[in-house]
Amino acid sequence: KPLYKLKKPLLLTTEEAHVMWGHAGKETIERLSENVKGLHISDGQAPKWKDCKTCI
Numbered sequence: 001k002p003l004y005k006l007k008k009p010l011l012l013t014t015e016e017a018h019v020m021w022g023h024a025g026k027e028t029i030e031r032l033s034e035n036v037k038g039l040h041i042s043d044g045q046a047p048k049w050k051d052c053k054t055c056i
Helices: 014-020 026-035
Strands: 010-012 039-041
Touching: 010 014, 014 026, 026 039
Parallel strands: 010 039
Antiparallel strands: none
């Protein structure tokens, strides 16, 4: 049965978005915030691969 109730917007930092979407890069995170309704990503630099222990 589909859910028709509106959901709260998702507010994330760039670091949270990086982890949530499988360690996505900067460009992917920017495109997600532009193209996904209800997704708000705070301004800031997504972590570079060398700064993320999982990405190394």
